[in-house]
Amino acid sequence: MTETVKKIAVMTSGGDAPGMNAAIRSVVRTSAYYRTECIGIYRGYQGLIEGDFTPLTARSVNNIIQKGGTMLKSARSKEFMTKEGRQIAYENLKEKGIEGLVVIGGDGSFTGGVVFNQEYDFPVIGIPGTIDNDIYGTSHTLGYDTALNTAMDAIDKIRDTASSHSRLFFVEVMGRDAGFIALNAGVGAGAEEILIPEEDLGLERMLESLKKSKRSGKSSSIVVVAEGDKSGKNVYELANYVEENLEEYEVRVSVLGHMQRGGSPTCFDRVLASRLGVKAVELLIDGKTNLMVGLQNNEVVATDLEKAIKGINNIDMDLLRVSDIMTT
Numbered sequence: 027m028t029e030t031v032k033k034i035a036v037m038t039s040g041g042d043a044p045g046m047n048a049a050i051r052s053v054v055r056t057s058a059y060y061r062t063e064c065i066g067i068y069r070g071y072q073g074l075i076e077g078d079f080t081p082l083t084a085r086s087v088n089n090i091i092q093k094g095g096t097m098l099k100s101a102r103s104k105e106f107m108t109k110e111g112r113q114i115a116y117e118n119l120k121e122k123g124i125e126g127l128v129v130i131g132g133d134g135s136f137t138g139g140v141v142f143n144q145e146y147d148f149p150v151i152g153i154p155g156t157i158d159n160d161i162y163g164t165s166h167t168l169g170y171d172t173a174l175n176t177a178m179d180a181i182d183k184i185r186d187t188a189s190s191h192s193r194l195f196f197v198e199v200m201g202r203d204a205g206f207i208a209l210n211a212g213v214g215a216g217a218e219e220i221l222i223p224e225e226d227l228g229l230e231r232m233l234e235s236l237k238k239s240k241r242s243g244k245s246s247s248i249v250v251v252a253e254g255d256k257s258g259k260n261v262y263e264l265a266n267y268v269e270e271n272l273e274e275y276e277v278r279v280s281v282l283g284h285m286q287r288g289g290s291p292t293c294f295d296r297v298l299a300s301r302l303g304v305k306a307v308e309l310l311i312d313g314k315t316n317l318m319v320g321l322q323n324n325e326v327v328a329t330d331l332e333k334a335i336k337g338i339n340n341i342d343m344d345l346l347r348v349s350d351i352m353t354t
């Protein structure tokens with residue numbers, strides 16, 4: 027390790043995710059360990075443009091590992107999408123003597139980082155923080171495990187009322203482009219059907235499967251629906267469709283929404299955040315740039331940022347088969 031980098035900065039950008047605070051803590055403490063100064067940037071790229079900076083020491087991040095959200099706040103910045111905005115951002119970094127940037131966020135935030143690096147040759151390392159788990163180059167993004175467990179716990183609770191009243195519940199979980207939360211929380215909570223963006227189950231097949239479930243003696247059913255499922259109907263339209271076609275069912279809808287983003291991160295997310303933060307800082311100190319740190323086969327690895335943005339994190343479709351077998 028060359029240890030020539032004397033000052034770096036860290037920010038959280040895009041949608042917040044549980045574990046972001048744990049990642050900030052790790053970046054700050056790893057910097058302190060290597061005697062590199064660390065500056066926190068509030069509100070992502072918008073704060074970078076506005077010069078909304080704060081020095082962070084090892085003690086500034088006491089007692090945040092267990093907290094949801096992000097102490098540095100997050101934002102989406104239209105101004106950073108412009109050349110003029112990025113020029114101001116660069117001048118702010120230069121003025122403060124900052125030599126590298128850790129961006130904790132999703133693929134949009136990484137795209138901003140790559141564009142910035144191409145224009146100003148400024149070192150950028152990404153840490154994947156999004157509950158959707160839709161980033162190539164890591165088996166888990168920060169916040170995914172926590173969101174998954176939050177969704178599963180909520181479905182368990184809905185199951186209690188579904189079985190007490192012999193009802194069919196449609197439960198919508200987050201995931202516009204990826205069904206990781208729906209599929210895994212659905213299998214974990216024993217859902218009768220799971221609708222995800224990666225596969226079009228077909229409405230007829232869903233009706234058949236619900237009829238089969240009723241015939242097999244089940245008095246309640248849960249269908250987990252990802253926001254972006256392929257049926258072409260939203261969760262309320264799906265519920266109406268089933269109610270019209272399966273009169274024996276009393277149907278209800280529950281949309282879990284933003285509660286899936288909040289809460290204290292799981293142990294898995296805290297450990298992941300700690301590991302990724304260490305690697306991110308070590309890469310910057312080593313003079314590396316345009317990389318995303320992630321987890322593969324339980325090893326922390328670096329992936330080219332552009333590959334991470336363009337690649338697809340494929341879902342394990344065999345889990346749908348497992349789910350089918352479990353509903354026998």
Ligand code: ATP
Pocket residue numbers: 039040041042071072101102103104106107108131132133134135136137138139141156
């Ligand atoms: P999430 O997965 O939660 O949506 P994200 O990081 O993908 O997180 P975005 O809103 O897509 O969130 O991106 C965050 C910010 O990154 C944007 O508000 C913008 O400031 C910056 N950004 C995204 N794309 C670009 C781009 N092409 N050029 C410059 N900046 C960009």
